[in-house]
Amino acid sequence: MFDSHGFHQTAMAELAVAAQVSVGQIYRLFKSKEDIIEALVHDDADQWCGEMAEIQMRMDAGELTIVETFEQLLLHTIDEKDEALSFDILAESFRNAAVADTIGTMCQRFRTYIRYFACAANDKLSGEALDAAEEMILACLFGLGHRSLSRPRLSASSAARLTAEMIVTALGGVR
Amino acid sequence: MFDSHGFHQTAMAELAVAAQVSVGQIYRLFKSKEDIIEALVHDDADQWCGEMAEIQMRMDAGELTIVETFEQLLLHTIDEKDEALSFDILAESFRNAAVADTIGTMCQRFRTYIRYFACAANDKLSGEALDAAEEMILACLFGLGHRSLSRPRLSASSAARLTAEMIVTALGGVR
Incomplete structure (x- = not known):
């Protein structure tokens, strides 16, 4: 609803x-509709972190190359559901400190995983370069997750695969 | 308001x-509040396209290197204002075909510029690789524009500069 x-x-x-x-x-x-939103955000974050943990395990076990790892991460967000609600929640977070806090905490959890994947692509990443890698990957995940509005030409699978290749190239090039 | x-x-x-x-x-x-939103989106798109046209001119004139070009593009969106309203409008577009159409048309204009910049970074880009480059750059612009909620560690200027470098590396690596 x-x-x-x-x-x-x-x-x-x-x-x-x-x-x-x-x-x-x-x-x-x-207590309020805001509390329902908090619960939705928590559920969503738990699910997404569970999926990232599984992707991490498969990468660590050698089942996924680093490009395939990023491809899997991107494929997950590219199928974003309930986009209207996501945007409502994001808008609400600017008017409601509790929602902003929930989202901020959720993103910290995401960032921990993303950092791990960035270092797997290039173990020399550190300091500002690693922070920037984290930003770039997070931006790609968020941006591709909301690409439907911008009328993309590429299929989800091609976009995920080719973007994963570009991300790995970008990370590998940082010294 | x-x-x-x-x-x-x-x-x-x-x-x-x-x-x-x-x-x-x-x-x-x-006629309605929806019409006001349409006008806001149009104004915003016109302004952003004007800025991209100027960045393009400066790049073409040799005033900006390709990394500086992407840095300027990113610096513009990283300073995103009225974020709550942006998200309201994005949510509305999923419930209102006219708003979705306005946003879709606006993104087509953005994509034309982005394609030009991608080809300036690597003139061998074509087909799906060029489409994917467009997706990745658009995602970075959109994602970094809405990074405040995810509690970034990096300053806006460092994030813009380092992400620009990674984008150019990523584009240069595509054959």
């Missing part, structure tokens, strides 16, 4: 009807 | 009061 009608256009009472519970029951679990 | 309170939380009547005009006057210019 948040995704199709918008976060602000959906009332707790409507959520209760759709979930076939009473409004009181919803309020026992969530 | 859209940025601080949200697009859906701001009434046309409030906009009229803030702009010191009558509600009737606003409705003479804009």
Whole structure:
């Protein structure tokens, strides 16, 4: 409902009807709609971190080359679902410190994984170069995850594969 | 007002009061709030295309190296203003075909410039490789433009310079 009608256009009472519970029951679990958003962001972050942990394991086990590793990471975000809701939540974070904090904490978890992958591509990365690698990879993941609006020509699989190659080239070139 | 309170939380009547005009006057210019968003997106796109045209001219005149060219492009988006409103508009585009169309058209204009810059970095780029370069650069611009939420360690200027270097390395490595 948040995704199709918008976060602000959906009332707790409507959520209760759709979930076939009473409004009181919803309020026992969530103090407000903001609390539901927090829960959604947490769930989403947990799922994404679980997927990154699995990709990391497969890379460490030698099942994925470094290019395939980045390809898998990109393929995951390129299939972004609930985009309208994602953007509602991002907008909300600028008006609500608790949501901003949840997103900030979530991104710190992402960054830890991303740093690990960057170092796997180039173990000489450190200091500002490593920070910048982290920024660039995060930007590619976020940007490709929201590319549908910009009317891309490339298929998701080609975009993921070719971008993974470019990322690995970019990281390898840093001294 | 859209940025601080949200697009859906701001009434046309409030906009009229803030702009010191009558509600009737606003409705003479804009049929709905959606029309105001369209106008904002158009204005923003025109401004950004103007800036890209200027960067292109300076590059073509030899005033900017290719790394400096990408650095300038990134510096522009890294200073993104009105982020809450941007996200509101992006969310709206998934619920409103007219807004999606405006954003799609705007991105086509951006893509034309981005393609030009990609080819300046590597004139052998063509086909899918060029499409992917376009995707990757667009993702970096969009992603770095919205990096504030992810609590970056790097300053804007370092992030722009080092990401520009990585983009040029990535593009140069494609055959």
